[in-house]
Amino acid sequence: MWFPRLASDRALRARPIDAPFALTLKHSNAERLQCLNVQAERAGLHRGMSYADARAFCPDLITRPSEPVQEARFLQTLRRWATRWCPWVGLDGADGLVLDVTGAAHLWGGEAQMLAEMRQRLLRAGLTVQLGLGDTRGAAWALAHHGEGVAAPGDMGAALADLPVAALRLEAAQDVALQRLGLRTVGDLAAADRAPLTRRFGPSLLLRLDQALGAVPESITPQPDPPHYGMRMTLPEPIGLVDDLMAGIGRLLAPLCERLLAHDAGARALCVTLRRVDQDSQQIELRLARPLRDPQRILPLFERGVGTVDAGYGIDQIRLEATQVEPLKPRQVSHIAAKGQDRLDDLISRIGTRIGLENIQRFLPADSHIPERSFIIAPAAFSTPQSGWASLRPRPVRLFPPEPVAGHGARPPRQFRWRRMSLTTARATGPERLAPEWWLADENWRSGVRDYWQVETRQGRRLWMYHTPQNPGWFVQGEFA
Structure with missing residues (x-):
């Protein structure tokens, strides 16, 4: 089974469009067409074409970004669906499936009836498909990509003789070189001398030919279904x-x-x-x-x-x-670390069953010298403790928005009022100057640099205060334990 428009068919199944349509994918710093519908191909567009050239050829072109992950998942869904025909189904590239229907065709009334029902079901689902059936995997691939049909049993050479050499799953360079030598069809290649071809192209060329004709076996490896828990x-x-x-x-x-x-x-x-x-x-x-x-x-x-x-x-x-x-x-x-971590995880799980795992949070360090931005809050269940809290100067345990206090001068005031309390400075350590991050727009740091002080009061409070030299003023932003 070859799906030549798998990506675009998947996108149009969700949102049908009756117009030229294509999916784009960025490649080498340029947007290029990755998959097109029939109307876009009739307008002269093709895969690999740049988006700018495509819009010049077809101004009515409608595009969407390609989603390779979703397309691969959709192909996996088709693989599971195809097991209704036979148990051996594998992937063939990013847009094809390979099935080993040996011993299963009679359950559907024969090979022709089975292919007809496959095509009918896929067309009903809005998918374009080309089917090929042969004694070998290479022959089935060639018929699906270059002349949809069924090869007569036991005679793969006659079924593939008129197909181009590209039907043997060759590389583009080999295909061009063979056509320059006049070997344009599989029949021409099979009739040529093997020794000169091996010396020039290596063993891979004749290996593909023998696999398609049945001289060398090629197995189908079905992908197992994901485990069900x-x-x-x-x-x-x-x-x-x-x-x-x-x-x-x-x-x-x-x-x-x-x-x-x-x-x-x-x-x-x-x-x-x-x-x-x-x-x-x-x-x-x-x-x-x-x-x-x-x-x-x-x-x-x-x-x-x-x-x-x-x-x-x-x-x-x-x-x-x-x-x-x-x-x-x-x-x-x-016996030292594992038990403690397990108990913490179990505690988080127990509390999370009551209030929700998202409501149990932890602080993580952030790459910033600004006090308000030096940490982030993340759910404890979906994060791990991190190091990196080291600082040249101690930081308060409690941090809150700056609260202004009355004071003058570059040193902490000897007496001031904070939160309706009269406090007297006993000892002050500092200053520690912090500059704003100029590349970020922060309203709270428009006053310029800040000189931070550790202030111990006679009443027992240990505060983290700062002074703004450009716009003189004193503020309390934290409290030490």
């Missing part, structure tokens, strides 16, 4: 007690974690579906602070959700699925 248990008698539900979830959790271990992965989110005898179902979702595959650590986190379940007349089926799975790298387990 789901377990289900159907109970002979309905249950409804919390202990019974927890026991059932525990029996499903053990094999699920074994499957995660086999694939070096951990569950980040799990979902338990409880089906009642009246066919109603309830779900319990659990989100974890870190990918886990330890049943003993995961099972207690379900207690809160299971306690809120309305069992009704009883639950007769339990289904457990890991809805979000992440790779879990091997790590060296230490």
Whole structure:
């Protein structure tokens, strides 16, 4: 199966357009056409054409940016769909599928009927497809790309004789060189002497020819389906007690974690579906602070959700699925560090089940000498602690917006009022001059540089104050513990 317009067909399935249409992709600092529909090709456009030239040829051209990741995912969806015809389905480049239908064609009434139904279903889905069928993978590829059809069994040479040499999946340089030598068709190449061709083009040319004609076997490697992390248990008698539900979830959790271990992965989110005898179902979702595959650590986190379940007349089926799975790298387990980190992750998960993982946050260092921008706040479950808090001068634990105080001169005032308190300066350390980041527009730093002081008062307050020389004034911005 070759889909010559896979990318554009996928985009037009979501938003149909009755006009010349193309997808663009940036290549070598230039926007170029990556995939076109039929109307754009009739207007004289082609793949690889620059976007500026295409608009000059066709002013009515409508374009969208290409999405290679989504297109590859769409091809994977087609691969899974194609397993309805045979179990052996593999990818062929970025726009094709290869199927081994040996022993499966009779289930559809023969090869011709099977191809007709394939084409009908794909056209109904809005996809352009060209099909080729032969005894070898190379012959099927050649027929799909250069003359859609079915090759007669046992005679690949006759079926491919009139096709161009490019049908052998050759490189562009080899194709051009063969045409200059007068070898334009597969029949001409098969009739030529092999020794001179091998000396000039190497063994790859004749290998492609032998693969297409069946002299050298070429296997099809089907891609396995992604692992499914789901377990289900159907109970002979309905249950409804919390202990019974927890026991059932525990029996499903053990094999699920074994499957995660086999694939070096951990569950980040799990979902338990409880089906009642009246066919109603309830779900319990659990989100974890870190990918886990330890049943003993995961099972207690379900207690809160299971306690809120309305069992009704009883639950007769339990289904457990890991809805979000992440790779879990091997790590060296230490009796000192690992246990402490695991306890912190479990604590974050427990609190997150009550208030949400996004509401548990931590401070991370940022690359800025400005106090307000020297840190960022990130969810603790989706970030890791980082170093980099080192500073030549100490920073206060509490930081707040600057609060003005009365004072004159370049040194901290001996007496001042702050937050309705009369304070007396006992000792002052400084100054530490900080300049604004001129490349960022910040209203709070329009007053220019700041001279920061550590001020200890006789009343026990340890404040972080600064003075603005350009616009004289004193402010309190932090307090030391």
